Amino acid sequence: MSKRLLPLLILALAVAGFLLLRMTRPEPAAVTATERSWRVEVQVVEPGRHTPVLPLYGQVVAPEQLTVTATLAGRIQARPVTEGQRVTAGELLVALDEADIRPALAQAEAQVADLSAQIRSEQVRYANDREALGSEQAILANARRQFERTRALVERNLASRENLDAATDTLARAELTVSTRQRAIDEHPARLQSLQARLAQAQASLEGTVRDAARARVTAPFDGVITGVQVAPGDQVARNEPLLGLYPVQGLELRARVPEVFRAELLAALARGDALDATAVDNSQRFRLVRFAGVADPAGTDAILELVGEPAGLRPGAMLPVLLQRPARKDAVMIPFSALYGADSVYLMNDDDRMERVTVERIGEAPAANGERQLLVAGDRLEAGVRLITTHLPNAITGLKVEVAGRLLQPGNGAPGQ
Secondary structure (H helix, E strand, O other): OHHHHHHHHHHHHHHHHHHHHHHHOOOOOOOOOOOOOEEEOEEEOOOEEEOOEEEEEEEEEOOOOEEEEOOOOEEEEEOOOOOOOEEOOOOEEEEEOHHHHHHHHHHHHHHHHHHHHHHHHHHHHHHHHHHHHHHHHHHHHHHHHHHHHHHHHHHOOOOOHHHHHHHHHHHHHHHHHHHHHHHHHHOHHHHHHHHHHHHHHHHHHHHHHHHHHHHOEEEOOOOEEEEOOOOOOOOEEOOOOEEEEEEEOOOOEEEEEEOHHHHHHHHHHHHHOOOOEEEEOOOOOEEEEEEEEEEEEOOEEEEEEEEEOOOOOOOOOOEEEEEEEOOOEEEEEEEOHHHOEOOOEEEEEOOOOEEEEEEOEEEEEEEOOOOOEEEEEEOOOOOOOOEEEOOOOOOOOOOOEEEEOOOEEOOOOOOEEO
16 A cells, blocks of 8 residues: 555655745846947038039140141141140241242232233223224215215216225225224223233232242241141142141140039029139149030030149140039038938937938038048038938938947048047
């Protein structure tokens, strides 16, 4: 009997021991949920007057570049300049052989002399015709009287028919002579006018030849740089064939495409007389916006910027990136690119250390104190002293808890501050 109760006794003792251990166990510490805080960099907002810049990529052009052409056909006698050489005003560029110029000049002078002689001959002829006309008219009158007498004699059978025929022929010849002479006199003004017109044409041709002969020896009209040399001494060239090019040292311009969204703003600034300067990215050259091209396309309009100062090795055709100053804006804030979300939103850090999304106006870009470019924005919520979150969080949302990592960033310089 006792053997049957022993297992039950052991089981009861085990259960009692388990209950005792459970009753005497220590209570676990209470677990409380904590909210995660994201570490971010913060910039103190300080609105002010800033000048946005517009990055442009333009081509250097020389609007006053000229092309020297051959004014007459001939051989190149001299070409003392070379490609890329800098020349001064009055320096010889190219000259044609005098042996090719003299014949053309002599021919033009001969044409003028020939026509002048023809005009004098015509005037002498006219004077002779007028003098001869009087004599021929007298002969005609005499022939007409002789004819009348002969006809009267024939009617009275005192002269033969042959005598009448001879008198008729004499009268007809006299009339023809007078008519021919009168026609020559009447045609004198037309002949003289034609000769005078041909003389004027020959004189114009002579003047053109003299001008072209003078231009066959070309000197530099200004200080410039030689380009596009296409001939060498001894080459045979045709009339109006290009020989070389020359552009002035001063007066280089930069043509850069400006997006249509900025054109009205820049045109208004030019109308007000604002000076809008552009600086090369490497700070080697400075330009000033002076006007826009006369035509545009959907991609924008070419802005024309003139070079200020020395070209410093700049050449036409070079492509140059520049930063063009736009009209200054007040109450604007410079922020790093990382602070912008989407196209027009940033996050502020409120008094509860939580993120708050606000909408801003994106003005453009501006150079910071350290030389880097930053965004320039404006907005009603960007008041002085508010904290702008500059760290770009992929999970950013209004109400997200954040904490400042390190020190606050001073506005516009991208460096930590107090």
